[in-house]
Amino acid sequence: MKRTVSFSKESSNVFFHILTDCNLRCIHCYINKEQHGSNSLSLPEIEAWLELFATKSKKTNLIFLGGEPTLHPDLSLAIKKARSLGYSSITVDTNGYLFNDILNKIGPDEVDFFSFSLDGATKTTNDMIRGKGSYDKCIAGIRDAVKKGFNTSVIYTVSSLNILELKMMPPLLEKLGIDRFFIQVIGIRGNPVKNDFLKPDCHYDDIDRSGINQNGLEQTKLQAKLQVSRALWTEIIPETAEKAAEPGIIVTYPKVFLSPKDTFECAGLVADNYFIFPNGRVYRCPLCEDFPMHSMVIRENRLIKRGKINESHLFKLNIPEGCVMNRLIQSDNLEYNANGTPEFKVACCMLKEEILP
Ligand code: SF4
Ligand code: SF4
Numbered sequence: 001m002k003r004t005v006s007f008s009k010e011s012s013n014v015f016f017h018i019l020t021d022c023n024l025r026c027i028h029c030y031i032n033k034e035q036h037g038s039n040s041l042s043l044p045e046i047e048a049w050l051e052l053f054a055t056k057s058k059k060t061n062l063i064f065l066g067g068e069p070t071l072h073p074d075l076s077l078a079i080k081k082a083r084s085l086g087y088s089s090i091t092v093d094t095n096g097y098l099f100n101d102i103l104n105k106i107g108p109d110e111v112d113f114f115s116f117s118l119d120g121a122t123k124t125t126n127d128m129i130r131g132k133g134s135y136d137k138c139i140a141g142i143r144d145a146v147k148k149g150f151n152t153s154v155i156y157t158v159s160s161l162n163i164l165e166l167k168m169m170p171p172l173l174e175k176l177g178i179d180r181f182f183i184q185v186i187g188i189r190g191n192p193v194k195n196d197f198l199k200p201d202c203h204y205d206d207i208d209r210s211g212i213n214q215n216g217l218e219q220t221k222l223q224a225k226l227q228v229s230r231a232l233w234t235e236i237i238p239e240t241a242e243k244a245a246e247p248g249i250i251v252t253y254p255k256v257f258l259s260p261k262d263t264f265e266c267a268g269l270v271a272d273n274y275f276i277f278p279n280g281r282v283y284r285c286p287l288c289e290d291f292p293m294h295s296m297v298i299r300e301n302r303l304i305k306r307g308k309i310n311e312s313h314l315f316k317l318n319i320p321e322g323c324v325m326n327r328l329i330q331s332d333n334l335e336y337n338a339n340g341t342p343e344f345k346v347a348c349c350m351l352k353e354e355i356l357p
Pocket of ligand 1: 023024028068
C-alpha cells in the first residue's frame with residue numbers, strides 16, 4: 001500500500017543532535033559546526049533537554065543524531081532516560097561504526113530502530129561519498145545489530161553521485177534483513193555548500209575522488225550537479241522504492257516534485273518537528289540549519305522563542321515555486337517555462353511517500 005504521509009499535529013518528531021563530532025567526513029554532510037556548535041552535551045544536559053520535548057499528550061518520536069551519536073559515551077543512558085520519559089519511538093541514526101560497544105549496552109526492547117547510513121550499493125560508490133572503509137564497517141554493523149535482534153533501517157541519501165546505484169539496493173536490503181528503507185534527497189547545506197572536498201589541498205584524505213572525476217563532473221560545478229533533476233528522480237525513485245518494498249520492507253521517500261493536483265504545505269506551519277543542536281539552537285525547518293534563523297533556543301535548560309527575524313517568518317510566504325527555502329538555497333532543481341513560470345512546485349522536504357507491506 002502506498003500513501004503520502006501528511007503532516008500531523010497529533011504527533012511530533014524530535015531530531016536531537018547530541019554532539020557534532022564524527023569519525024567520517026561525508027561529502028554531503030549537513031553538519032556545520034559554526035552554526036551547530038562543536039560541543040558535546042553532557043548527560044545531565046541531554047536529560048534536561050529530553051524533558052523539554054517529552055510531551056505526554058501526543059505521540060513523540062525521538063531520533064538521536066550527531067555527528068556520530070555512538071561516539072557519545074553516555075548514549076545508552078540517554079536512551080534509557082528517553083524511554084522512561086515515555087517517548088513513543090526511539091531511533092539512533094548511525095554511520096555503522098557503533099562506538100562505545102553500544103549494541104551491548106542497550107537491548108532491542110529499549111530502542112526501536114538503529115538506522116544505518118549507506119550511500120551506495122557497492123563499496124566503490126559508498127566510500128567515494130562517505131570515506132574509505134565505511135561500507136565494510138556499515139555492513140558489519142548492520143549484521144551485528146540484526147544478529148542481536150534490533151530492528152534496523154537503512155538511509156540512502158540520493159545525489160547525482162549515487163542515484164543510478166539505488167537500483168542495486170533492493171536485493172542488498174533483503175539479504176541484510178533490513179526492516180525499513182529511507183530514501184532521502186541531497187540538501188545543499190553543510191559540506192555541499194563549502195564544496196571544498198575537490199580542491200587539491202582539501203583535508204578529505206579519506207575520499208577517493210577519482211570516482212567523482214570519472215563521472216565527468218566538473219569540479220567547480222559539482223555543488224549544483226549534486227542535485228538530481230525531476231526527470232531522473234521520477235524515472236528511478238518510485239519504481240525502485242516499490243521494488244525494495246516487495247519483500248515486506250517499509251520504504252519511505254520524499255515527494256520532492258509536486259504534480260499540479262498536489263497541495264503544497266509547509267511543515268513549519270502544519271507539523272511539529274524540532275531539530276535540536278548542541279549549541280542550543282532549535283530549528284523547525286532543516287533547510288534553515290546553515291543560517292542563524294532558528295525559531296527557538298535552549299538556554300539554562302529552558303526553551304525560549306526567538307524574536308524577528310527567524311525561520312518562522314518565511315513559512316507563511318506563498319511563492320509559485322513551493323518551498324521558500326528550496327528557492328533560496330538550492331534552486332537548481334527548479335525548472336521554468338519560457339514565460340518565467342515554474343514548471344512545478346517543490347514540496348516541503350519533510351513530505352514523504354510511504355510504501356507499507
Ligand atoms: S553525514 Fe553523518 S557520518 Fe557522515 S560525516 Fe556527517 S555526521 Fe558523520
Ligand atoms: S523545507 Fe520548505 S516547506 Fe518545509 S518547513 Fe522548510 S521552508 Fe517550509
